[in-house]
Amino acid sequence: MLLTAAAWVVGILFALPVLWMILTSFHKETDAAKNPPDVFAPLSLDGYRTFFDAGPWPPLLNSLTASILSTVLVLLLAFPAAYALSIRPVKKWTDVLFFFLSTKMLPIVAGILPLYLFAQKVGLLDNIWWLILLYTSMNLPIAVWMLRSFLAEVPVEMLEAASVDGASLTRTLKDIVAPVVMPGIASAALICFIFSWNELLLARVLTGTVAGTAPVFLTGFVTSQGLFLAKVCAASFVVSLPVLAAGFAAQDKLVQGLSMGAVK
Amino acid sequence: MATATTARTGRDQLDAPSRALQKSGAWARRAPLLPALAFIIVMTQVPFLATLVISFMNWNAYYPDERGFAGFDNFARVFTDTNTRSAVLVTILLTVSVVVVSLVLGLAIALLLDRKFAGRGAVRTLMITPFLVVPVAAALLWKHALYNPEYGLLNGLLKAVFGDNAPQPDWITNNPLIAIIAALVWQWTPFMMLILLAGLQSRPLDVVEAARIDGASSWQIFRSMTLPHLRQYIELSALLGAIYVVQNFDHVFTITSGGLGTANLPYFIYQTFYTAQDYGRASAAGVVVVIGTILIATAALRTAFSLFKEETR
Numbered sequence: 001m002l003l004t005a006a007a008w009v010v011g012i013l014f015a016l017p018v019l020w021m022i023l024t025s026f027h028k029e030t031d032a033a034k035n036p037p038d039v040f041a042p043l044s045l046d047g048y049r050t051f052f053d054a055g056p057w058p059p060l061l062n063s064l065t066a067s068i069l070s071t072v073l074v075l076l077l078a079f080p081a082a083y084a085l086s087i088r089p090v091k092k093w094t095d096v097l098f099f100f101l102s103t104k105m106l107p108i109v110a111g112i113l114p115l116y117l118f119a120q121k122v123g124l125l126d127n128i129w130w131l132i133l134l135y136t137s138m139n140l141p142i143a144v145w146m147l148r149s150f151l152a153e154v155p156v157e158m159l160e161a162a163s164v165d166g167a168s169l170t171r172t173l174k175d176i177v178a179p180v181v182m183p184g185i186a187s188a189a190l191i192c193f194i195f196s197w198n199e200l201l202l203a204r205v206l207t208g209t210v211a212g213t214a215p216v217f218l219t220g221f222v223t224s225q226g227l228f229l230a231k232v233c234a235a236s237f238v239v240s241l242p243v244l245a246a247g248f249a250a251q252d253k254l255v256q257g258l259s260m261g262a263v264k
Numbered sequence: 265m266a267t268a269t270t271a272r273t274g275r276d277q278l279d280a281p282s283r284a285l286q287k288s289g290a291w292a293r294r295a296p297l298l299p300a301l302a303f304i305i306v307m308t309q310v311p312f313l314a315t316l317v318i319s320f321m322n323w324n325a326y327y328p329d330e331r332g333f334a335g336f337d338n339f340a341r342v343f344t345d346t347n348t349r350s351a352v353l354v355t356i357l358l359t360v361s362v363v364v365v366s367l368v369l370g371l372a373i374a375l376l377l378d379r380k381f382a383g384r385g386a387v388r389t390l391m392i393t394p395f396l397v398v399p400v401a402a403a404l405l406w407k408h409a410l411y412n413p414e415y416g417l418l419n420g421l422l423k424a425v426f427g428d429n430a431p432q433p434d435w436i437t438n439n440p441l442i443a444i445i446a447a448l449v450w451q452w453t454p455f456m457m458l459i460l461l462a463g464l465q466s467r468p469l470d471v472v473e474a475a476r477i478d479g480a481s482s483w484q485i486f487r488s489m490t491l492p493h494l495r496q497y498i499e500l501s502a503l504l505g506a507i508y509v510v511q512n513f514d515h516v517f518t519i520t521s522g523g524l525g526t527a528n529l530p531y532f533i534y535q536t537f538y539t540a541q542d543y544g545r546a547s548a549a550g551v552v553v554v555i556g557t558i559l560i561a562t563a564a565l566r567t568a569f570s571l572f573k574e575e576t577r
Contacts, residue, residue, distance in 0.1 A: 004381040010373055011390035017450065018393045020417050021405050033415040036424035077303055080296030090293050096301070103308040105561035107511045109533045110550040111311030113318060113543055118311075137307030140300060169292075198398050201513045201530070205538060215400040219518065222404060229415060232408050236401035247396035248389060255458045 025233035032230040047230030051221075051238065059217035060239075062128055066203075066213060067196040070135035074143045074192050075185060077136070082147035083173060087154060097148065104141040108201055116205055126208040134202055139192040146191070150184025151177065187253030194243050214239045312554070319547035326541050338548035348549060350525060351532035355556075357441065358528055359509045362448045363502050369449065370456025370501070371494075375486075377457070378464040388461075395454040403518035406447040411435040411519075440524035444515050452509065456501045463497030464490070499567045506560050510553070529553050 023039070024032045025048070031041035081100075085093045115134065116125075124130040154177055162172045178185070200215040207216060218239055222232055247254055322334035342348045377388060397405065410417045413434040422430040436443045467490065475485055513530045516522055522531040529549060537546035 003376060003379065007373075007376045007381065007387050008383065010376065011387035014450070014454065015390040015393045017405055017410060017417070018397060021409055024409055035415045035420045037415075037417060037420040077300040081300035084293060084295075084297035088293055090290075090297060096297065100300075100304065102561060103304055105507055105557055106308055106312060107530065107550075107553050107557055109511070109513075109530045110315055110554045111308065112533075113537050113547055113550070114311040114314035116537075117314075117543075133307065137304055140304055144300060169296075198400075200400050200517070201534065205534070215398060215514075218398075218400050218404065222408075227408060229408060229412075232404055236397070236404050240396070240398045240401045243398055244393070244396045247392065251388070251392060254392070255462050 021233045022237055024230055025237050027230050029228050029230050032233070047234035050228065050231045051235045054221060056214070056217060056235070056238070059212050059214045062211055063197055063214040066128055066131050066135060067193045070132045070139065070196050071189050071192040073132065073136040074139045075189060078140055078143035078147050078188070079185070081144050082151050083177065085144070086148045086151040087159060087177070097145065100141040100144045108138070112202065112205060119206055125206060126211045128207070128211040131203060131206060131211060131213070134206070135196040135199065138199070139195055143188040143192055146188045147181065147184055150181040154180050187250065190246055190250050190253055194246065197243055315547045315550050318543055319551045321544045323543040324541055325543060334544055338544045341545055342548045342552055347527070348532065351527050351529045351549070352552070354441065354526060355510060355528040358445060358448070358512065359506055361445050362452060362509045363505045365445070366449045366452040366505065367456050367498065367502055369453045371460055371498070373453065373457045374460035374464055377461055391457060392454045394450050397451070399451065399514040400518055402451055403447060403515045406443070407436065407519045411443055436519060437524070440520050440526045444519050444526055447515055447519065448509065448512065452505055456505060459501040460494060460497055463494045467493050496567060496570060503560060503563055503567055507557065510557060510560065
C-alpha cells in the first residue's frame with residue numbers, strides 16, 4: 001500500500017513539469033506569470049495564438065519532412081543490411097555489426113566542421129536534403145542493430161521452403177521476412193523519427209531561414225520575442241506533441257529501440 | 265567469443281541441408297549489406313578523418329592567409345587553455361553526475377514499479393513523460409517555467425508554502441551547473457528506469473520464490489540475486505546514457521548558453537568553430553572528445569557484446 005502510494009507520488013512528480021507546461025500554455029500571459037502560481041486562472045488560447053502567428057508551419061513541415069524521409073531512407077538501407085547480418089550472415093558478421101554500432105558512438109561534434117565546410121562548398125547549406133542524409137547516417141546503426149535482432153527470429157524453415165519454391169531474394173524478403181518483422185520495422189521507424197525530430201545541433205549549424213527545423217525555430221522564437229511564459233509553453237508543447245503521442249502509443253518498443261535492440 | 269562462434273556454426277549447420285540456399289555466392293550474400301556500409305563510412309568516417317586532418321592545421325576563417333600546417337599546436341592549446349580545460353572538466357562532471365544520479369533514481373523507481381498494483385500502467389506512462397519531451401523544449405521548460413526567479417514554479421511553490429517572505433533564489437545564477445544537471449537527470453531517469461525495468465522483468469521468478477521460502481530477506485534477495493542479474497542492464501544503461509550525455513548540447517545551449525562556467529566540450533566546439541571560426545582548434549577539441557568517447561565506448565561495446573552472447577546462446 002505504502003509502496004503503491006510512493007510509486008504514484010514519484011510518477012506524478014516526474015510528470016509535474018510537463019503537466020505544468022501544458023496548464024501554463026492554456027493561461028493568459030498575465031496569469032501565467034503570477035507568483036505564487038494561480039492554478040485556477042481562466043483558460044485561454046492566447047499562447048497558442050501568438051505561437052501560430054509567429055509562422056511555425058515552415059519549420060514544423062521541415063521537421064516532418066526531414067524526420068519522415070530520413071526514416072524511410074534508413075529503413076531502405078538498414079533492412080537489406082540487417083538481412084545480410086542475420087538470416088544468412090556474411091563472414092565476420094559480428095565485426096560488421098559492431099562497426100555499425102561504433103559509428104553511433106562517434107560524437108556529432110567530431111565531424112560537424114567538415115560537414116559544414118563541405119555543405120558550404122557545394123551549396124548545401126540551409127538545404128533540407130543535406131540534413132536528411134545526415135539524420136539517415138545518425139540513425140542507420142540503431143536501425144541495423146534493432147532489425148537484426150528481429151530478423152534473427154525468422155524461422156530458417158520458412159526461408160528454405162521459399163527457396164525450394166524458387167522465390168527470388170526480393171520476393172522472399174517482401175512476402176516472407178517483412179510480415180514477420182513488421183513490429184521490428186515499426187519500432188525502428190519510431191525511434192528514428194523521434195531522434196530526427198529532436199535533433200538540434202546539426203540543424204542549428206547547417207540550416208538557416210529556409211530549412212530550419214522545429215527545434216531551431218524554438219530556440220530562435222524565444223530570444224526574438226522576449227519572454228512570454230504561456231507562449232513558450234505552448235510552443236514547447238506543440239513541438240513535443242508528435243514525440244509524446246508516438247512514445248505513449250508505443251512504450252514497449254521504446255525500451256528496445258533506446259537500448260539499440262540489446263534488451264528484449 | 266566461444267559461444268558466438270558456436271552459435272554461428274550452429275546456424276550454418278541448420279543451413280547445410282538445403283543446397284539451394286548455399287548456391288548463392290559470397291557476393292550475393294554481401295550485396296544487401298554494401299549500400300548501408302558504404303553510406304555509413306562516407307557519412308561518418310570521412311568527416312572524422314577530415315576533422316583529424318584539420319586538427320593539425322592552423323586554420324581560422326577570419327585569417328585565411330595564415331592557413332597551414334600547425335603540428336600539435338592546436339592540441340597543446342586545447343590542453344593549456346583554461347577555457348578548454350574547464351570544458352573538459354565540465355563535460356566529465358556533467359556526464360558522471362547525470363549518469364550516476366539518474367541511474368540510482370532509475371533503479372529505485374524500477375524496483376517500485378516491478379510489482380503489480382493499481383494503476384501501474386498509468387504510473388509508468390507518467391514516468392516516461394520527461395523522456396518524450398523534445399530536449400530543447402525540456403530545457404526551455406526548466407529555464408523559464410521552473411527556474412525563473414520571478415514566476416518560475418519552484419519559487420512559486422516556495423511562496424505558496426512559506427508565504428510572501430519565502431526565499432526566492434535565482435536558481436540558474438546561483439548554481440548554473442546543478443541547474444543543468446537537474447534538468448538532465450529529470451530527462452534521463454526514465455531512460456534508465458525503462459531499461460532496468462526490462463531487466464527486472466526478465467528475472468526468473470521461481471528462483472526468487474524459492475529463496476524467499478528458504479527464509480531469505482528482501483535485502484538479501486536484492487543483494488545476492490537481483491543486483492547480479494541486473495549488472496549487465498545497469499552497465500548498458502550507464503554506458504548508453506554516458507554516450508548521449510557526453511554529447512549534450514541542447515541543455516547547455518538553452519539554459520546558460522555556456523555561460524557561468526557551464527560550457528561543455530560540445531558547446532565549446534560549437535562556439536570555437538561557429539562563432540570564433542577557429543577551425544583548427546575546434547577540430548583538435550573534437551578529436552579529444554572522440555578519444556574520450558572511445559574509452560567509454562570500448563566498455564559499452566564489451567557490455568553490448570556480452571548481452572549479445574546471452575541472446576545467441
